[in-house]
Amino acid sequence: MSEEKTHIVPYKTQVIVLFVLLILTGITVAVTRLEFGALNTLIAMLVAGIKATIVLAWYMHLKYEKRLLPMLVAGVVILFLLVLFVTFFDYSYR
Amino acid sequence: MESPTKPISYLDYKGEYKGILGWIFSTDHKRVGLLYLYTMLAFFSVGAILGLLMKIQLIAPGYTIMGPQTYNSLFTLHGIIMIFIIVVPGLPAVFGNFFLPIMIGAKDVAFPRINLLSWWLYAVGILIVLTSQFMGDGPPDTGWTFYAPYSFQTATNVLPAVFGAFVMGFSSILTGINFVVTIHRMRAPGMTWFKMPLFPWTLYGTAWIQILATPVIGITLLLIIAERTLGIGFFDPALGGDPILYQHLFWIYSHPAVYIMILPAMGVISEIIPVFSKKTIFGYKAIVLSTMAIAFVGYFVWGHHMFTSGMSGRALFAFSFLTFLVAIPSAIKVFNWVSTMHKGSLDLQTPFYWAVSFLFVFMIGGLTGLVLGSLATNVHLHDTHFVVAHFHFIVFGGTGFAFMGAVHYWFPKMFGRMYDANWANLGWGIFFIGFLALYLPMFYLGIMGMPRRYYDYLPEFHGGNIFSSLGAIVLIAGLMIIFINLVRSARHGTKISEKNPWGGTTLEWQVDTPPTLENFEEIPTITGKPYDYN
Amino acid sequence: MIEHRDDQGAKLGMWLFIFTELLLFGMLFVVYAVYRSMHPEAFRIAGEELDVTLGTINTVILLISSMTAAMSITAIQKGNKKLCLQLLGITILIAVIFLVNKYFEWGAKFEYGFYPGSPELHELGYGTILFFGLYFFMTGVHALHIIIGIGLFIYVALQVKKDKIHQTDHVWLENTGLYWHLVDLIWIFLFPLFYLIH
Amino acid sequence: MYSGASTFVEGVDNAFVFILGISFFFLIGITAVIILFLYRYNKKKHPKATQIEGNNTLEVIWTIIPLILVMGMFYYGYVGWIPMKRPPDQGVEITANARMWNFSFRYDNGRITDKLYVPKDTAIILHLNAVDVLHSLYIPAFRVKEDMVPGLPDNKMWFEATKTGTYSLFCTEYCGLQHSYMYSEVVVMEPDEFWAWYADTTALDVEVPEGANLVLMGRQIVESKGCIACHSYDGTIVIGPSFKGKFGETITVTTEGQERQIVYDAEYVKRSIYDPDYDITQGFRAGQMFSYEGEISEREIDLIVEFLKSLNE
């Protein structure tokens, strides 16, 4: 049943992805030195989110999969965020 | 691969191993299903006897047959067995394993070896839980909810119980993964999503909850273990922890888990009703959609177990609102089932008795769930016997009745023998009466204010408790008749080889009785809808 | 029993398993978020106790190992067994270095008396206790995953060597790779949440 | 129902009646329809089924109508509950303290009781405290219940009783061995009666009248404070060591990780009550007994000591 052709990711792409990831790591570390108040955490999480998306898309081949998997992954992330959100219905208003 | 001679049934098949080894090392989904069935029947008997002992204790105030420590560990073990060992794995592991591949036209599940591993993990988990009963410090006495901080202050053996539940969680996850992949990848050619029978559909919804909710209990139990062994302080108020956060985590799993219990039961009912009405199911799509809606919304109502826990008012508001929303899909299903019977040609056989009585007790259980979901009334009823009655009605009444229905419905196919219908019906009748007598008084006790997990109670609650305890004894009689009849019939019942004794339309009724090792000689191609009686 | 091969199915199964892992760690992040929202100051001060340099080094090498793991799949797909084995070797090596770093990091914390249940921690108040409790628990569970990952990679490398995993049959390698990237993903979030609080 | 014992009863019971009414309607209606079908469409009477695939209008109808009803239920529940969350500014403030396995109530003037005494028609604000594990304070007649969570700041509940009398008060959160005996009562009095009771500060600390039976007084304290939940008089071990025949003996305890011998004297008893985890008696665990500092006065401890001595015979 393995009729589906798997996509081969070239080495070059993988090196480029690593570079992007390293640069993003540099950015988060650098940003901590600056003062943005509450924004700092937001930026850190945003950068981490971008990094995670990159890993998911290239290293984990989501970019090359059929639509089902990316949708499932998105669904799980949304589910998690909703749980977090609902939990804070309690903690934000105690 | 096909042998020229007539293929042999899965029961007679001789593999690498003989005797019992041929079962506990078999990766055949049908044998794994039966392994689960036998394990469960054994532990259901244990759990049920514990329930009976509790009821005898409660027949009069004060010391009757046991002291408070025994009582507390009894309801803990009763809860753990019934929830983690019986109803959560219950229908998916037994009938899902046995019939899911057949119903979608596959030869096995996607990962047969992982399937066997699931059973092994399950068995090991049970053993670990059982060790907690016999080790030095005495059986755990926390209730099946393991609420912090009591669960790490008590001196009893909480660790093995928690760890056993953790291991069983893994088993549940693996079953879930197996089923999702099986349904995605192995449906017979032509079986599009909306041509799939309803039992596989509910298993699909259930499997997703198993995958997405069970890790939550996994990590929660790990945190309890870390808390007890290392004293980290996650939930210990003396170290700054928040006990309410534990309750959040626990119920983030355990509420979806109640839908793990009920969804497959609804699937079974959706199979039985059309077959015995000789009529196509009413509103197939509505039932499918409501299944998925329950699975999704059910994830966000966990807070209704915590209305008096000290949560913020706004959270209470949100959780109560969502709780009411999640009741709607259940209502839709009930209406569709009843409509299926309309203008049918009803064949009153044992499985149908169970299905109809399921409808009745499920309605009572569900509607009292609404009473509990409402803020004002929940404050009064929380942690009283009203809650105990609610969940016995819906867990035992709902899932349990569906389980009984499923056993009788699929019995001829699984064993190639027929049970004695008269005894089965008699058992059902006594069971049903005992059930109502046992649990209806608990609603009254709860409204009067009798708290749950009470070893002893005030004299004013005596009347209801006598009634309820006598009900338990009637129930036991019914259950014994049912069990004995089934066990006897599985070994000596009349042999049948007819493929389709009930006139069902789904694929399991097109294969041999009992099914052959590979289920299908040739994978069928599906053209029509399920439940097509034209 | 019935031999049947379905690579897509196996991969789907692995992804489902990854979902369970995501939610498992996800709940720890919920616990983290709740306690941090309760004790923001204590978390910030406690976060400064952690060694950013060590953390950064670990982040960088883990990212590199993710790349080598991904490359090993390309190598096997191209039929380059030797390169594949070398890349797997590097991945395992990096994973071990990661653990060694962790060991020193934890060791240093223990020396300062920062470990669960220590009297020093108790003096510093609730926020600090919770921060270090979470730090040890979360990085500990993560390290456990690294150890499992190492085991998986060793197994896979042996299979490659024996030609059990080859150009046309490499789901095992791919799934191990997926697992490894998951471990990386989690670290991507752990790193800013513990080392870079501001 | 509608007992009228507190101001909440009406709102809660309205929600009850509304939800139960609709539930009975559906339960009876649907059951009747099922029984009718079982009879009418029985195989014998109706041998050939008529196939019906479904009906979208019906599906919509039976989604919308229950939705509306359910929102009605939600509304009644919400309206009945909202006053519980809004304690008034003015009222009698009482601190309720829970521990394994008894309640104690402290009034503003320092009076401590094991039953809850409240005036009628006055808002009572209870500040909830738990020493060890979760407990929950439940007064069925008033329709109120709230968990008592250790360490949860600003945890409170309130009610206003509208009838004099004595009502049950339960602990409804499972808290271990004697959970079902964690029971007390609420005594609702006419306001003037209550204030007279309240002003009676002679009960603040124990008075030891001339010639009183010290042993008996000590025994009463031990019993009213709930010590017997864990300590027996007869040598059986419940949760803590028995009191029998200990006083004056030399016992082995663990203090800050060090084992040592110590004499069981008045000083030791006092320390065991105020700081129980300091000396851990051999064979027992720390963290079971919690300090009674502020709940048991030194004078009371003297009486307890007298009682313990008497157990040596």
Ligand code: HEA
């Ligand atoms: C199989 C398991 C199962 C299922 C399916 C349910 C279903 C529901 N449950 Fe239940 N519940 C439990 C198992 C289950 N429960 C358990 C085990 C506990 C106790 C745990 C513990 O503390 O130990 C519990 C506790 C529990 C509580 C907490 C009580 C407390 O401790 O204070 C609440 C509160 O909201 C609740 C609500 C509901 C609701 C609203 C539904 C709904 O999904 C019900 C929907 C069904 C119907 C509504 C009936 C059918 C419809 C009709 C007849 C048509 C007419 C309908 C309308 C007009 C709407 N449940």
Ligand code: HEA
């Ligand atoms: C599937 C779920 C399930 C089932 C089926 C049952 C079945 C029963 N339960 Fe259970 N119960 C729970 C799940 C379940 N329970 C849970 C989750 C709790 C909460 C625990 C907690 O608070 O932590 C609970 C709590 C609970 C309490 C509340 C304790 C308290 O709060 O004080 C009580 C009290 O009466 C009780 C009684 C019973 C009884 C009498 C039965 C009976 O109906 C059982 C019927 C069976 C028999 C009477 C025995 C007959 C069988 C045999 C003799 C075997 C013969 C075998 C062969 C021939 C093979 N249960």
Ligand code: CUA
């Ligand atoms: Cu205190 Cu139950």
Ligand SMILES: [Cu+2]
């Ligand atoms: Cu629930």
